[in-house]
Amino acid sequence: MYTCDVKRMEDKIKTFSTFGDAGHGGITRYSLSPEAIMARNEFIKRMTAIHAEIVTDDMANMYATLPGSDPSAKRIVMASHCDSVKNGGNYDGILGVMGAMEVLETIAAEDIPHTHPVTAMIWTNEEGSLYPPAMMSSGVVCNDFLPTEIAKKFKQEDMLASKSVLDRTRTFGEALESSGFKGDKKNRLNPDDYKCMFELHIEQGPILEDAGNDVGVVTCVLGMFNYRIRFYGQSDHAGTTPMHKRQDALHAAAQALCYLHEEIDKLDRPELVYTTGEILCHPCVHTVIPDFVDFSIDVRHEDPAVRQKVLAIVKGLADREWAKCRCEVELAWARDTVYFDKELVSYVKEAAEQAGVKHQYINSGAGHDAQFVSYMLPTTMIFVVSKDGHSHCEPEYSSPEQCTNGATVMLNAVLKADAS
Amino acid sequence: MYTCDVKRMEDKIKTFSTFGDAGHGGITRYSLSPEAIMARNEFIKRMTAIHAEIVTDDMANMYATLPGSDPSAKRIVMASHCDSVKNGGNYDGILGVMGAMEVLETIAAEDIPHTHPVTAMIWTNEEGSLYPPAMMSSGVVCNDFLPTEIAKKFKQEDMLASKSVLDRTRTFGEALESSGFKGDKKNRLNPDDYKCMFELHIEQGPILEDAGNDVGVVTCVLGMFNYRIRFYGQSDHAGTTPMHKRQDALHAAAQALCYLHEEIDKLDRPELVYTTGEILCHPCVHTVIPDFVDFSIDVRHEDPAVRQKVLAIVKGLADREWAKCRCEVELAWARDTVYFDKELVSYVKEAAEQAGVKHQYINSGAGHDAQFVSYMLPTTMIFVVSKDGHSHCEPEYSSPEQCTNGATVMLNAVLKADAS
Numbered sequence: 001m002y003t004c005d006v007k008r009m010e011d012k013i014k015t016f017s018t019f020g021d022a023g024h025g026g027i028t029r030y031s032l033s034p035e036a037i038m039a040r041n042e043f044i045k046r047m048t049a050i051h052a053e054i055v056t057d058d059m060a061n062m063y064a065t066l067p068g069s070d071p072s073a074k075r076i077v078m079a080s081h082c083d084s085v086k087n088g089g090n091y092d093g094i095l096g097v098m099g100a101m102e103v104l105e106t107i108a109a110e111d112i113p114h115t116h117p118v119t120a121m122i123w124t125n126e127e128g129s130l131y132p133p134a135m136m137s138s139g140v141v142c143n144d145f146l147p148t149e150i151a152k153k154f155k156q157e158d159m160l161a162s163k164s165v166l167d168r169t170r171t172f173g174e175a176l177e178s179s180g181f182k183g184d185k186k187n188r189l190n191p192d193d194y195k196c197m198f199e200l201h202i203e204q205g206p207i208l209e210d211a212g213n214d215v216g217v218v219t220c221v222l223g224m225f226n227y228r229i230r231f232y233g234q235s236d237h238a239g240t241t242p243m244h245k246r247q248d249a250l251h252a253a254a255q256a257l258c259y260l261h262e263e264i265d266k267l268d269r270p271e272l273v274y275t276t277g278e279i280l281c282h283p284c285v286h287t288v289i290p291d292f293v294d295f296s297i298d299v300r301h302e303d304p305a306v307r308q309k310v311l312a313i314v315k316g317l318a319d320r321e322w323a324k325c326r327c328e329v330e331l332a333w334a335r336d337t338v339y340f341d342k343e344l345v346s347y348v349k350e351a352a353e354q355a356g357v358k359h360q361y362i363n364s365g366a367g368h369d370a371q372f373v374s375y376m377l378p379t380t381m382i383f384v385v386s387k388d389g390h391s392h393c394e395p396e397y398s399s400p401e402q403c404t405n406g407a408t409v410m411l412n413a414v415l416k417a418d419a420s
Numbered sequence: 421m422y423t424c425d426v427k428r429m430e431d432k433i434k435t436f437s438t439f440g441d442a443g444h445g446g447i448t449r450y451s452l453s454p455e456a457i458m459a460r461n462e463f464i465k466r467m468t469a470i471h472a473e474i475v476t477d478d479m480a481n482m483y484a485t486l487p488g489s490d491p492s493a494k495r496i497v498m499a500s501h502c503d504s505v506k507n508g509g510n511y512d513g514i515l516g517v518m519g520a521m522e523v524l525e526t527i528a529a530e531d532i533p534h535t536h537p538v539t540a541m542i543w544t545n546e547e548g549s550l551y552p553p554a555m556m557s558s559g560v561v562c563n564d565f566l567p568t569e570i571a572k573k574f575k576q577e578d579m580l581a582s583k584s585v586l587d588r589t590r591t592f593g594e595a596l597e598s599s600g601f602k603g604d605k606k607n608r609l610n611p612d613d614y615k616c617m618f619e620l621h622i623e624q625g626p627i628l629e630d631a632g633n634d635v636g637v638v639t640c641v642l643g644m645f646n647y648r649i650r651f652y653g654q655s656d657h658a659g660t661t662p663m664h665k666r667q668d669a670l671h672a673a674a675q676a677l678c679y680l681h682e683e684i685d686k687l688d689r690p691e692l693v694y695t696t697g698e699i700l701c702h703p704c705v706h707t708v709i710p711d712f713v714d715f716s717i718d719v720r721h722e723d724p725a726v727r728q729k730v731l732a733i734v735k736g737l738a739d740r741e742w743a744k745c746r747c748e749v750e751l752a753w754a755r756d757t758v759y760f761d762k763e764l765v766s767y768v769k770e771a772a773e774q775a776g777v778k779h780q781y782i783n784s785g786a787g788h789d790a791q792f793v794s795y796m797l798p799t800t801m802i803f804v805v806s807k808d809g810h811s812h813c814e815p816e817y818s819s820p821e822q823c824t825n826g827a828t829v830m831l832n833a834v835l836k837a838d839a840s
Contacts, residue, residue: 205660222659226706237811238695238718239642239785240625243685245809250696254677261671265663275658276670278706279699286646286698286716286752288812296706298658332706365659389665391657392708 001354002112002415004102004407010400012098015042016082017090026394027090031083031125032060032175039082039094040181043122046101050108052120056183059137059156060176062122063187066104068418070115074195076417077119078103078410079369081126088127089396091202091403095384097122099200099407106411114418116195123369124181131162131172138369141188145375150335189373196344196378196417199370200410202398206389207362214405216362216383217349221371223307223337224300227314229256233325235283235291246289250281252322253293260297263313269306273365274299300365302337338371341378344417348382351412357405366391382410421774422532422835424522424827430820432518435462436502437510446814447510451503451545452480452595459502459514460601463542466521470528472540476603479557479576480596482542483607486524488535488838494615496837497539498523498830499789501546508547509816511622511823515804517542519620519827526831534838536615543789544601551582551592558789561608565795570755609793616764616798616837619790620830622818626809627782634825636782636803637769641791643727643757644720647734649676653745655703655711666709670701672742673713680717683733689726693785694719720785722757758791761798764837768802771832777825786811802830 019042020027020035029035040062047054047064054064065075080096100120107118128134139146139154146154160173176182189197203209208216233249257276264274275298282292299310318329352359362383364371373379384406387397398406439462440447440455449455460482467474467484474484485495500516520540527538548554559566559574566574580593596602609617623629628636653669677696684694695718702712719730738749772779782803784791793799804826807817818826 203660204657206662206665224659235813236809237624237786238697239644239693239720239787240623240811241693241785241809242626242690243693244690245626248695250699251677251681254674257671257674258678270662270664273659273661273663275668275707275709277658277708277710278704279670279701281699284698286718287695288697289695290697298706300659365661366657367659389656389661391660393655 002106002110002411003355004106004404004411006400006404008105009098009102009404009407012101013090013400013403016094016098020084022087024394026087026396027084028086028088029082029084030130031127032179036083037179040122043097043101047104047120050105052104055187056181057187058182058185059140060124060179060181060183061137061141062181063119064104065117065119066107068114068116068118073116075117075119075193076195076414077121077189078198078200078414079121079123080199080201081123081369083125083127083129085127085129085392087394088392089394091396091398092204092391093126095202095398095403096200099403099410102407103411103414112415114415116418118414121189125172126369130164130166131175132165135367135369135372138372142372142376146372191377194377196341197370197373198344198410198413199368199381200406201368201381201383202386202391202396203362203383204366204386204389204391208360208383208385209387209389211360213358213360214385214402215352215357215359215409217345217352217359218364218381218383219340219345219361220302221338221364221367222300222302223304223335224298225307225311225334226296226298226332228294228296228330228332229317230294230328231292231322231325232328233289233291236289238287238289241289247324248289249293249325250290252325252327253279253295256317256322256327257295260313264310267306267309269301272301272306272310274310302363304336338374340374340380343420344378344380344413347413347416348380348409351409351416355408355412357409382406422526422530422831423775424526424824424831426820426824428525429518429522429824429827432521433510433820433823436514436518440504442507444814446507446816447504448506448508449502449504450550451547452599456503457599460542463517463521467524467540470525472524475607476601477607478602478605479560480544480599480601480603481557481561482601483539484524485537485539486527488537489533490535493536495537495539495613496615496834497541497609498618498620498834499541499543500619500621501543501789503545503547503549505547505549505812507814508812509814511816511818512624512811513546515622515818515823516620519823519830522827523831523834532835534835536838538834541609545592546789550584550586551595552585555787555789555792558792562792562796566792611797614797616761617790617793618764618830618834619788619801620826621788621801621803622811622816623782623803623806624786624809624811625806628780628803628805629807629809631780633778633780634805634822635772635777635779635829637765637772637779638784638801638803639760639765639781640722641758641784641787642720642722643724643755644718645727645731645754646716646718646752648714648716648750648752649737650714650748651712651742651745653709653711656709658707658709661709667744668709669713669745670710672745672747673699673715676737676742676747677715680733684730687726687729689721692721692726692730694730722783724756758794760794760800763840764798764800764833767833767836768800768829771829771836775828775832777829802826
């Protein structure tokens with residue numbers, strides 16, 4: 001049983017928190033920005049110090065590798081990302097990179113014997129905050145292994161053409177070329193050279209904290225679907241149109257949204273989550289009755305039978321009029337539940353037990369690069385408790401001890417994979 | 421009994437519809453734009469042809485006057501506006517200008533005897549589409565007579581500083597200076613030189629059409645209030661936050677909006693109108709639970725006691741939580757019902773009866789320059805039926821006969837005022 005070092009971990013947390021520091025407890029660190037490049041240079045500095053070999057691939061993904069005793073053995077990789085959302089926190093993504101470095105530093109410092117080479121990796125542009133979509137590089141690198149419907153949304157030429165949301169004249173491809181981190185396609189993560197992948201990440205929810213656990217043994221990424229619900233009414237003057245003559249698309253949308261909550265809640269599945277996060281209203285003028293409203297609905301559950309029940313409720317909206325408005329329901333996208341590799345999951349569970357870290361099984365409601373990689377390689381994830389369940393915001397927090405516990409679990413799970 | 425000329429009216433409708441023609445049945449004619457200046461030049465051409473005297477004031481309001489038999493008598497003015505909203509129709513505003521010209525042309529052509537000078541007037545920037553607010557020039561010209569709360573929103577220096585919604589570097593004051601139509605402040609509509617004002621306008625609602633009438637005898641502009649309703653929740657990840665932990669500001673807003681409809685409808689006042697036209701949602705991302713939603717509510721009814729009952733329901737929203745979100749209610753603005761001059765209203769009613777034009781009493785749910793003028797001068801309005809009740813859109817339509825009937829009623833009402 002080996003353990004990682006809380007002082008060394010704390011130093012990494014403090015150092016990486018300065019790259020993109022927004023001045024009030026969090027960071028903005030878009031992929032390939034000057035702030036992200038400072039983080040990449042810090043990764044190089046620390047990995048060079050332990051004599052890891054560093055390469056990049058054609059999407060600027062970075063790989064730092066310590067050799068094992070068998071030069072021909074496949075590599076075991078630990079990966080996450082160092083980019084953030086706007087005004088994000090100091091843990092989402094970067095924790096998995098710091099944890100991977102901490103594992104290599106512990107292996108080097110304690111001269112831990114291992115057969116396979118072990119790699120710490122940075123995925124480029126996981127958040128997709130500046131250059132959409134999210135999980136861009138794993139979508140490209142794993143493209144040949146992904147389900148067709150997903151693969152076609154991550155074609156490399158389309159990704160390179162993705163425009164900055166802040167400067168529509170600049171593409172991701174241009175940012176990549178000028179970053180200094182674009183390497184060779186042959187260095188990409190691939191199933192011939194890599195045995196398996198681990199990703200350490202904050203939970204981004206309240207379940208571990210509520211249960212008093214430090215670590216989650218992740219079993220799957222929830223299946224989900226995303227629909228657009230649209231209402232078509234008639235624009236008229238707010239002061240001159242009698243109520244009985246109106247076709248108010250916003251009243252229709254409000255009724256349908258309340259109906260969705262009532263009907264979905266009747267299914268009584270506490271582990272089901274569904275969200276309307278986006279609403280658009282036209283013309284959105286206070287003296288005009290809206291003629292068009294469009295809202296999103298995002299639904300996530302492990303079991304496809306449960307998702308089907310919700311889908312029937314959602315699709316049923318279009319069978320009736322809402323406030324005399326026509327309703328249209330359109331699929332934006334859907335994905336099945338992605339189950340992680342059972343053996344790797346068992347190594348994580350055993351490692352947590354042996355290290356005496358309080359843990360539980362958990363699933364991931366959020367998307368991660370690991371879910372794309374799992375179509376290509378045996379893959380799993382380890383969650384670290386998130387204070388108050390917050391993420392994608394400045395109050396993100398996991399204590400140095402909790403972060404180190406996560407790294408310790410990953411280190412010992414890697415060693416089990418190495419021995420298998 | 422005199423009647424206006426349908427051929428002459430039809431010619432005006434066709435001609436003015438070319439100024440700002442958007443190519444599919446309607447116009448975009450922002451105030452003081454090149455298109456609006458074409459309309460003003462056509463007004464000058466037609467009014468010069470009947471030897472009317474034309475002046476402008478310091479807000480570029482235009483006045484074309486035919487003398488009466490008593491040079492010292494106060495003027496009777498007929499006024500509306502020639503500017504439109506974006507992609508508006510061929511009747512809102514310009515009908516009142518064409519009707520005023522038609523009255524003067526009929527007086528000139530038939531040499532109708534009258535004591536008072538009679539004036540056709542164009543109000544500048546009634547819509548406020550390019551340079552907000554709406555009713556800008558009547559707000560300035562009548563400022564000393566308006567209730568304090570309204571007057572302070574229409575101070576001339578603030579109006580001149582109003583920025584173009586399309587070009588934030590350009591102000592209304594600059595557009596006014598360069599228009600060629602800025603005249604002398606002493607030419608403004610005022611109670612020493614003017615006896616009363618009539619405004620002919622399309623109804624902008626379906627009431628006259630449903631009743632089979634051509635003309636509405638307007639008695640008042642409805643009192644109204646406008647509130648903002650705000651909900652404060654907590655932003656969290658759509659995939660990782662259990663339903664029972666959420667504070668979803670959009671679910672809160674949808675519930676409150678449905679509650680408002682249910683409670684207000686219980687008052688069972690069919691002549692009451694209320695509208696939520698605007699909704700803002702933050703951060704408005706489909707994978708994030710909204711932490712803030714803000715919507716408008718616009719409520720209109722003649723009777724202050726009815727408005728008070730609705731206000732109690734609206735204010736009551738803040739007394740409870742909605743979907744665990746705090747609710748805040750804030751007044752944006754309110755105005756009392758403005759009653760038009762009883763004598764002028766009776767002239768319009770008698771004129772419609774004598775002309776055999778099908779008519780009824782009606783109130784105005786929309787705001788008009790006439791409502792501001794009514795604080796300064798005896799004022800009233802005449803409505804012409806709107807096909808399908810549409811306005812502020814390209815399908816606006818009233819037939820040449822209906823428009824001419826409106827002008828005939830105005831002509832005879834003006835002659836009654838002249839004789840009074």
